[in-house]
Amino acid sequence: MAAGLREMRQSLHSVRVEVAERETRRDAPEDTAQSFARWSEMFLSGDRAQFLTPDSYGPLPPRRNWLAGKPFGRPLNEKSVRDAVGQVYCLRPPGDGPAEALLVPYRWIGGISDEIPYDMHVSVREEPSQYPRALPWAPPLFAGRGWAEGWQHGYPVETPYISLASSDPADWVVDRREVKDGRPAIRVWVPLSERPLAREWPVEGATTWEGLLAWFTDDSHHDLFRVEHAHHLRAEDAADAAPGRWTGDATVCRLSDFRSLPDGGRMPFAGTTTAYRQPPGEFLVWGESEEGAPDHPLVWASRTSEWRVEALEPLDPTAELWIDAPEGSYRSEGRGGQIAGVSRPWSWLVLMTGSRxxxxxxxxxxxxxxxxxxxxxxxxxxxxxxxxxxxxx
CATH class of the missing domain: 1.20.5 (Single alpha-helices involved in coiled-coils or other helix-helix interfaces)
Known part of the structure; x- marks a missing residue:
C-alpha cells in the first residue's frame, strides 16, 4: 500500500497540471451556503512550484458546474507574467532564497495603459471575507512535497490525505478488512497523538484518540480512496468496531477516478474533502449515516471542496519556476509582505490604503x-x- 503512494509521488515529480475546483461554505448551520469556483494551472517539480489562478476566480456562475481557463502551457517568467491576469504564486526551497512569492497583476478597466501593470486594487494581504483564499488545491499532487502540509493550512485536520501520504508507514496499523463505501477495503489506522487514558464515554470500553483512518482498495492496486481525520473512538482491541464514531470536528477526504500514470503508479483524478463542525464548546459523539451525512442534528458540513484534474503532462525537471517579483507587485516571504521596488514605509502605506x-x-x-x-x-x-x-x- 505504501509502495503505491511512493510510486505515485515519483511519477508526479515534474508535471504540468490543470485543475478545476468548486467549494461550498457555511460558517453556521443556519447560514446560506456560499459557492465558489476557480481554475488553476500548476507547474510542479520537486519542492518547486508555480501556480496561476486567472481572474475568473470567484462565485460559481449560475448553471455552470466548473470554471474553465486558458492555459499558458509553459511556466511564466519575468516577461510573460505581465500578460497574466490573476494570481501567480511561486514556491521554492528556503535555502534558495525567499521561500514564496505572491504576484498579483491588475489591469486598468477601459484599457488605460500603465507603465507597471501591478496594483494593489486586488486585495492581497486579506482576501474579501466572502471569498476563500485563492490557492489551488489538489492533495495527491502535493503529497510528499516539503511545503505542502504547512503551505495552505498547516494542520492535519485540513490535509488528511497529505498527512497520511507523508507519514512513516512504520506507524501504520492495519486494522482489518471490511466493506467501505460499497467496496472491499483494507482499513489502516495512523495515530497522531500518544496513547490516551481511558475516559468515561457513551461507548463503553472505548477511548478517544486523534488520528487518521484510511481505506485502501482490497485488490492488486491498493488505491487509497478515503482518509478521515478526527478524534476517533478506539476500543482496546484495534480490530473492534469502535472506529467509525467520532468526537469533536472531523474532516473526510474521498478520492475517485483512479488512472494509471505514464511513469508508473496510479493517481485519483478527482476528489472531495468535507469538513464537519459542531457548535463551539460541544464535544459530541457522532458518525456518518449510510448517505454520508452526519447522524447528529447539531453537526453540519461547514466546507465541501471538490477538485478534478483536467490535464496532466510531463514537465522538464530543469524548468525555472521562480519569478523575481516585478516592481510594484506584492512579495511574500513568509514573514509578512512588501511591495517590490519600494521602501518598507512606502510599501506599508500601499498595503494599508489598498492602492499604489x-x-x-x-x-x-x-x-x-x-x-x-x-x-x-x-x-x-x-x-x-x-x-x-x-x-x-
Missing part, C-alpha cells in the same frame, strides 16, 4: 500643510513688519 497611489493621498495633505507652514514662516521671517514688529509708533 494610496501613499500620495495619505502623505499629500500633511505634506501640503507642512509646505504652507514653511512658506508662511519664511515670509514672516523675511518681512518682520508684516508680523506687527518694528511698526512705527
Amino acid at each position: 497611489n494610496g501613499p500620495y493621498w495619505a502623505l499629500g495633505p500633511p505634506a501640503g500643510l507642512a509646505l504652507v507652514a514653511v512658506l508662511v514662516w519664511g515670509v514672516r521671517r523675511r518681512h518682520p513688519a508684516r508680523r506687527g514688529r518694528n511698526a512705527a509708533p
Whole structure:
C-alpha cells in the first residue's frame, strides 16, 4: 500500500497540471451556503512550484458546474507574467532564497495603459471575507512535497490525505478488512497523538484518540480512496468496531477516478474533502449515516471542496519556476509582505490604503500643510513688519 503512494509521488515529480475546483461554505448551520469556483494551472517539480489562478476566480456562475481557463502551457517568467491576469504564486526551497512569492497583476478597466501593470486594487494581504483564499488545491499532487502540509493550512485536520501520504508507514496499523463505501477495503489506522487514558464515554470500553483512518482498495492496486481525520473512538482491541464514531470536528477526504500514470503508479483524478463542525464548546459523539451525512442534528458540513484534474503532462525537471517579483507587485516571504521596488514605509502605506497611489493621498495633505507652514514662516521671517514688529509708533 505504501509502495503505491511512493510510486505515485515519483511519477508526479515534474508535471504540468490543470485543475478545476468548486467549494461550498457555511460558517453556521443556519447560514446560506456560499459557492465558489476557480481554475488553476500548476507547474510542479520537486519542492518547486508555480501556480496561476486567472481572474475568473470567484462565485460559481449560475448553471455552470466548473470554471474553465486558458492555459499558458509553459511556466511564466519575468516577461510573460505581465500578460497574466490573476494570481501567480511561486514556491521554492528556503535555502534558495525567499521561500514564496505572491504576484498579483491588475489591469486598468477601459484599457488605460500603465507603465507597471501591478496594483494593489486586488486585495492581497486579506482576501474579501466572502471569498476563500485563492490557492489551488489538489492533495495527491502535493503529497510528499516539503511545503505542502504547512503551505495552505498547516494542520492535519485540513490535509488528511497529505498527512497520511507523508507519514512513516512504520506507524501504520492495519486494522482489518471490511466493506467501505460499497467496496472491499483494507482499513489502516495512523495515530497522531500518544496513547490516551481511558475516559468515561457513551461507548463503553472505548477511548478517544486523534488520528487518521484510511481505506485502501482490497485488490492488486491498493488505491487509497478515503482518509478521515478526527478524534476517533478506539476500543482496546484495534480490530473492534469502535472506529467509525467520532468526537469533536472531523474532516473526510474521498478520492475517485483512479488512472494509471505514464511513469508508473496510479493517481485519483478527482476528489472531495468535507469538513464537519459542531457548535463551539460541544464535544459530541457522532458518525456518518449510510448517505454520508452526519447522524447528529447539531453537526453540519461547514466546507465541501471538490477538485478534478483536467490535464496532466510531463514537465522538464530543469524548468525555472521562480519569478523575481516585478516592481510594484506584492512579495511574500513568509514573514509578512512588501511591495517590490519600494521602501518598507512606502510599501506599508500601499498595503494599508489598498492602492499604489494610496501613499500620495495619505502623505499629500500633511505634506501640503507642512509646505504652507514653511512658506508662511519664511515670509514672516523675511518681512518682520508684516508680523506687527518694528511698526512705527
